[in-house]
Amino acid sequence: MARIELKHLYKDYMESVHAVTDFDLQIEDEEFIVLVGPSGCGKSTTLRMIAGLEDISSGKVVIDGKLQNNLHPKDRDIAMVFQNYALYPHMNVYDNIAFGLKMRKTSKVEIDKRVRKAASILDIDNLLERKPKELSGGQRQRVALGRAIVREAKVFLMDEPLSNLDAKLRFQTRAEITKLHRRLKTTTIYVTHDQTEAMSMATRIVVMKDGIIQQIGTPKEIYLNPANIFVGKFIGSPAMNFLDMKINERGISLGELKVDLPPALRHALLAEQNNDLVVGIRPEDIQLLDEAEGNHNTFRLTAQIDMAELMGAETLLYFTLNNQTIISKLNTMDDFESGQQIQFSIDVDKIHFFDKETGLRKVIEDVAIKEQNMETITA
């Protein structure tokens, strides 16, 4: 268990390629940090810099107050789980798990004790004599985790460990890793491109794009208050809907669609120099009108359905608004026809406002809502 300080990390290749730029993060003891972002966003490079597998162009990696920059990976007291498992093909499961301990000259009795304990935790006791090629993907993944566990290292680094598993196994193993973290309480840094993994596993998420941190926060913070359009788009499935709208005297508008906003919010938006803005609405915040009836702070929207997708207990409805595709996620298994006219209702409080030019979340929104709440309380 350890406290990790990543101080202004940079990774450049041949001066012109900036893989990671100014990565600055303090990780507290026992935290489960997930670095998430699309391919090539620098998340794995950051992890590899922490592991010592990649040289740092600038910045410092500090674990428990000790600078790690010039330490060899073996001297950093870290354990790593790789995307392709990296199991030694000629060794059986027992030897694979024991290898790190053997290299550190741990006594045979201690090795045996730790290997069997890890195997028992991961439920691979019966596989110890098998070679990696005789294991399924899920079993290999458990062995890779076992190799990390026995080391009893201060930090666990996991580089997309579930990406080679099928959906069902990924779901199972995800829960197992979370349970394992609760049990071992080892500070963990986990890299993934899957926002579902990030949301379900992390104590804090770091969203990255083009080597730059976009936002750091708890899963709830990131989901409810995305710092910019990219984060709003990346976190959440289906992605947040975005509409280019204009601010006017009464609220916001898009062609014939006009949305009246509460006065405080309207005034705050009008105070901005630019009349253009991007509105973000989560698919689950676009509901059928009758379901949202009774809420005074909603606006109505009538649209023709382009397509309906039944996802099990939920249904996704696709419709077009001023040439922009919008998705609504409904908790229903009702049948919908293409071309059917539907009336939707959207809660104004759940609308996100972003600057059109910078893509940044408009902070005034929070101020305005607070003011509005104050007005309500006063009234």
Add this chain to the structure above:
Amino acid sequence: MENLVVHNGILKTRQELELHYNPVKDSFWTRITKHKVFYIMLFPCLLFFLVFSYWPMGGLVLAFKEYGFNTGIFGGDWVGLQYFEKFFSDPRSSLYINNTIIISILKLFIALPFPILLALMFNEVQSNKLRGTFQSISYLPYFISWVVVVGLMNQLLAPNTGLINQMIEAFGGDGSTFFMMEEGLFFPLAFISYVWKGIGWDSIIYYAAIVAIAPTLYEAASIDGAGKIRQVWHVTLPGIAATIIILFILSLGDILSSGFDQVYLMQNPGNADVSETIDTYIVRTGLQGGQFGYATAIGLMQGIAGLIITIIVNKITSKKFGTSLW
């Protein structure tokens, strides 16, 4: 219940599921025409082996027949195992076999680690350009014929005028030693020149095998606490073990053939007792002495011994390491 499976929501037995099984059988010619492109590509290879490997095998009959210039290969009288008896009753035969086996052991076993070590070294060179240069330099001797190599050795090791002798003389020693004539130096010189000539070429396959090892294995080993040497021992060598075994088995077929041209060219009256091998003996008796039947018999014996050893070793490696030729 064990035999029952759910099929489209209904419990069925395995037998019921097999009811509609009607295997699609292609005739031999249909299968051939289905993959005709591959067979067309295979044809030149088959033709090559047929003409240059299998057809000449018919000539092996000469090992049991008397050859006559007028009767040809197939027209002579049968002589049974006469040639084999003759070879094994020759008091010098054991010397030829001995010399052949010593040279083969030097080439098969002692020389084996050298190209592997060179490939490991190439793998450690970080600059692609530098590695490419080193590799090209190390391959070049392979393309020099043994005639030139032995000529170079004669020049380097010549008494008084050779570079080695001149160096010895410069340091106050006797610079008149005729190294190539020294019986005790024949095996070391044959070994060194063989390694020098082939090390770069032989390292190509090992290097290709090393490159194919997943880099994450080295990274995992590095995090597990293994240094460079231990990474080589625990990751690289096990990673190329199958390649080493396959190449070793392939080379075992030549265990009774120590390589004719090198030995023949290095042979001189001074080292005749250690340099006369089965190969040189075959040429001397068969081609130069006109005893074609006798030479064929010795050649057949070489081939059979190589085949038997290959089969045995292949079986052993298959059981022990799970790697084999077939």
